[in-house]
Amino acid sequence: MxxxxxxxxxxxxxxxxxxxxxxxxxxxxxxxxxxxxxxxxxxxxxxxxxxxxDAAPSFEGDLVGTFALDAGDCTAAAPTGSYFQMVQPGGTAEAGPFVPNADSACKDTNFTLLAPGTDGGLTSGTAQASPTPAFDANNNALVAAIAAPAKFFGSAFGVATDGSGPIPSITATGGTLTGDLSSFTAYWGGGTFSQGSAAATGTIDPTTGDYTLTWTSLISGGSFNGFTGVWHLQGTFTPKG
Amino acid sequence: MVVALVIGLGLAAAPVAFQMFTRAPQGGTMIDDFQPYMQTTKIDAFRGYLDLIDKANTESLTLQQSLPDYDTQFVGAAGLNDQWPTIQTDMTDLLDRMDRNMGNYAAVAALPSFDLFPWFFVLPGVIIAGLAAAALVKGRKGTRPRGLLIALAVMGLGVVAAPAIFQMFTRAPKGGEMIDDFRPMMTAQRVRNVQGYFISLGGGEGQLRVGVVPAYEATGASAADHPAITQFSAEWPTIVGEFNPMIATMNDNVDNFQAVDAMPSFPLFPWFFVIPGALVAGAAAAALRRRETPPATSPTPEKESS
Structure with a gap:
């Protein structure tokens, strides 16, 4: 031995x-x-x-983290980045008629551009609640975590994920996104509007995390009863931690 | 006593027949929701907003003449100019209806809670039916139901007196007036029209602020010559904050209004108490009198009968 x-x-x-x-x-x-x-x-x-x-980035399965927003831009013929539209009752998300927003930065005022908020974008796995109070003395929304307040019809609106519905969840399957954003809520004009959907869809590049998320939400009840919000978020996903 | 029994059962069943258990609370919700708007200060504030918008619209018409291609370049502002007469007429009509029904609203709001309405029928109905049934049973057993008959008579008189106690004879017709006057404004179509006005106003205000006024100032003129437009834009966020919940209240109460409108006419309500109450009291009194006056032809002392 x-x-x-x-x-x-x-x-x-x-x-x-x-x-x-x-x-x-x-x-x-x-x-x-x-x-x-x-x-x-x-x-x-x-x-x-x-x-x-090597452990190359691969975004698959339940995605928990931040869907950072690319700011909306109207330089090109069609808007890019993140934006919002509102369809008038009886219209469609594809063809409108939309509610024109004179405060839009776009030539086509049917688009209202969104810019990243203080959290950079929408987080999945965590709710992003509105502050209290949610509005200033002039009814401008102070909700700013997901997106910076944007002017719509003379008043700034903001979005939060504090409405009825589960905490936002988004799943990637082979580059396709599906998500439950039921708790997505818009704050505008001193009131709240449920703008969530349990059927948000989109795409994600499994290696870069570049994503798009879109959904529509019919407003039921309240002053905008029958109108439909069309949301398009675009940017890059960063996993939590 | 069969008459009293039938009336009691009828009273108890009336809320089910008229779907009061669902409709009356809807009426209560509507009364509560309209409370913030059925106030002179609120109506005056809305009238003030309409006056301001009217002045801004008038001023914008002078800008329309000053700026070439106004109608094609500033479609939102031009749209407001076109639609303002309709909007003003219709919105003024809404405010007028609310204003002239302030007293009627107060009278209805002072009535007992709408949620309790069905029970005002059910409870006396059940008590009357129970007393009448007990009197019938007791009579058949040969016992003298004097106490029960007195209780029935008192109950009947109580039901007769209830509308007077709750001032229904004055308040219920006022509720009827309000329902009649609100009927043209509490429709889904009217609410949709108001939503459309809101878009026209918001679109017009925005375009005046970001398009028309800058274009006017670019000609070397001053926006200070058009103070109403400036004030309209300055107050628009406040106006939004006021109109937004009012439109929401109208929209969310269309169903409630229709539920109330489907109930029996308000002015009839007091009589739904007086007539059955009087019949019950009368029947009880008659039965008491019969029992206290033995028939002259009776060969033997009367034994209790129904």
């Missing part, structure tokens, strides 16, 4: 060298070689290496 000790030391040294060499190549590609056993009983089986794929 004593005679085998030098052989074991040699085997261990060889395994360590192999490990070092393997690690030095790791930043050339996404494949690593990991020594699973540094010490072997014999020189012949001193090491075992297993090739593994």
């Amino acid at each position: 004593k005679a085998s000790t030098p052989i074991r030391l040699l085997a261990a040294a060889a395994a360590s060298l192999t490990l070092f060499a393997a690690c030095s190549d790791s930043d050339k590609d996404t494949t690593k070689t990991v020594a699973t056993e540094a010490v072997a009983d014999t020189a012949g089986d001193a090491e075992t290496t297993v090739p593994v794929t």
Whole structure:
């Protein structure tokens, strides 16, 4: 037994060298070689290496984190980024007629652009409640976590996820997003409007996290009964933590 | 006593027949929801907003003449100019209806809770039916039901007196007047019209502020010459905050109003108590009198009968 000790030391040294060499190549590609056993009983089986794929971002399953908003932009013919439209009763999300918003920054005033709020965007797995009070003395909404308050019909509106409904949840399946945003609520003109949907849909790039989320929400009851909100959020998803 | 029994059962069943258990609380909800708007100060404030918008509209018409392509370049403002006469007439009509029914509303609001309405029929009805049934049973057993008959008579008189106690003879017709006057404004179509006015007003205000006034000032003129437009824009967020819940109240109470409107006419309500109450009291009194006056032809002393 004593005679085998030098052989074991040699085997261990060889395994360590192999490990070092393997690690030095790791930043050339996404494949690593990991020594699973540094010490072997014999020189012949001193090491075992297993090739593994690097943990590239892959957004799949329940996504918990922040869906950061890209600010809406009207430079191009069609708006990009995040925006909102309101369909008049009897209209459709595709063809309108929409409620024109004179305060829109777009030439086509049917679009109201959204910009990221203090949280950067919409969080899934956590509610984003409105502050108290939710409005200033001029009925401008103070709700600003998801999106910066935007002017609509002379008053700033804000959005929160504090309405009736579960905490926002969004799931990715092969690049397709589905979500329950039932608690999504708009604050405008001193009142609240349920603007959630349990059927938000969209897409996500599984590697970059670039996403789009859209949904429509028919207002039932209140001063805008029969109107439909059309929401389009766009940006990049960042997982929590 | 069969008459009293039938009337008692009829009173108890009336709320079910008229669906009062669902309709009356809806009426109560409507009365509560309208409370903030059935006040002179509130109506005056709304009239003030309409006056301000009227002045702003008049001023904008002068800008329309000053700015070429006003109608095509500022469609929202031009739309407001076109629609304002209709909006003003219709909104003024709404306010007038609310204003002239202030007293009627107060009278109805002073009535006992609408939620209790069905029970005002059910409870006396059940008591009357119970007393009448007990009197019948007792009479058939040969016992003299004098106490029960007196209780029935008192109950009947109580039912007769209830409308007077609750001032229903004056308040209920006022409720009827209010229902009649509100009928044209509490429809889904009228609410949709008002929603449309809101879009016209908001669209017009916004375009005056961000389009028309800057374009006018770009000609070297001053917006200070048009103070009503400036004031309209300054007050618009407040106006939104006031109109928004009022439209919501109208919209959310269309069903409630229709439920109340489907109940029997308000002015008839006192008589739903007086007539059955009088019949019960009368029947009880007659029965008492019969029992206290033995028939002259009776060969033997009368034994209790029903």
